[in-house]
Amino acid sequence: MLRPSGDTVFARSHAYPGEPIPASALDSAIGRIVSESGRDRRARALARERAPVVYPPAGVTLGLDGTTWVTLRRTDRGTPVHVLGDTGDLIGTLLLPARSRIQQASMTHVWVTEYDPLDLASVVRYRVIRHPGTGSGGE
Structure with missing residues (x-):
């Protein structure tokens, strides 16, 4: 991740559970x-030679507090999201409803647009509840 000035904020590698x-x-x-x-x-x-072997992440949202929210490909169970802290370390995961998209996020709230079966959109705010032992500030 880069700052607006071009300085590197963090550079991390994470195992990616991509779908083939x-x-x-x-x-x-x-x-x-x-x-x-x-x-x-x-x-x-x-x-064909240069094509990726797995689907890429579906989206990335930069949180208001320095967090990074990586949205993975939707599954039958929902939309998995990996949450990275301000240093790039994985600090949590969550599963959003399948037909939703993150609009803004922080470690206290996630704002999403959810779509019903008729494609009508609703804006929903979820409160983030940290469990003990799940990263800085959660213990």
């Missing part, structure tokens, strides 16, 4: 970008 991209989805995406003509076979091969 199925070959059919990859073929479909490459097909939209590169045509099937003979001269484009090399481009298709290069695109």
